[in-house]
Amino acid sequence: MLNRVRCSAAAYNADMSSSTREYMDAVEHLPQGATLVLQRLTWEDYERLVSDLTASRARLRVTYDHGRVEIMSPLNEHEGYARFIDALVRAFAEHGKLKLESFGGTTWRRHQLQQGVEGDCCYYVTNADRIIGKKAIDLESDPPPDIAVEIDITNESSSKVHIYAALKVGEIWLYDGKKARLRFYQLSGNSYCQIHESNVLPGMRPEMIERALQQSKTDGQTAALDAFRRQLG
Structure with a gap:
């Protein structure tokens, strides 16, 4: 069951600087796998919050949706899955000699939409040339x-999908850590439909990553990554 801590932001909005200690204290005591929810924050509040959390080097995921903020503290298991999937994606791109720019823990946001989200891993492939060398x-x-x-261990991803759709992210890959199941979805209009092979990385299928993740639990990540590379040919 997802552990959520809810806070009204009426006083928070009145004086961000005086309340900084309060929310940072709440964040510092946020258990792994728990989510802190803040209501009625302005866009400026959200940007300051992201800046403060970045400065504190807190390992958190922040989502903003029209005044509502979720701050999630990921489990170690969550981070492990994300890092290994990233290694698999990189190996696939290298094998296919594809241009790929990887971003992990990056905040994606649009003021105009009043929405922002931080994914576990994000990739540019078709638009890789346009962002090479960019610092932001x-x-x-x-x-x-x-x-x-x-990566979904505690059902936290359900509140993010519509934000990715609004931001026009082409594909979203959802890994259910409890069921050890990966699903690919492609943007179609304003929502996502399931696909069985990536259109961005042709030849990449969910079951390929699922097998590698499963093998990593018994043989270790190095052996699983080597087996994945051999599978590619």
Whole structure:
């Protein structure tokens, strides 16, 4: 069951600086796998919050949706899955000699939409050339990622999918850590439909990653990654 801590932001909005200690204290005591929910925050509040959390080097995921903020503290298991999937995606791109730019733990946001989200891994492939060398991505002028990966251990990803759709992220890959199941979804209009092979990375199928993840639990990540590379040929 997802552990959520809810806070009204009426006083928070009145004086961000005086309340900084309060929300940072709440964040510091946020258990792994728990989510802190803040209500009625302005866009400026959200940007300051993201800046403060970045400065504190807190390992958190922040989502903003029209005044509602969710701050999630991922489990170690969550981070492990994300790092290994990233290694698999990189190996696939290298084998296919595909241009790929990887971003992990990046905040994707658009002021105009009043929405922002931080994924576990995101990739540029078709638009890789346009963002090579950029130190910061601005979705008001830069293209959105082609793929976003979300690791779901405590059902927290359900509140993010519509934000990715609004940001026009082409594919979202959802990994259910409890069921050891990966699903690919492609943007179609304003929502996502399931696909059985990536259109951004042709030849990449969910079961390939599922098998590698399962093998990593018994043989270790190095052996599983080697087997994945051999499977590619």
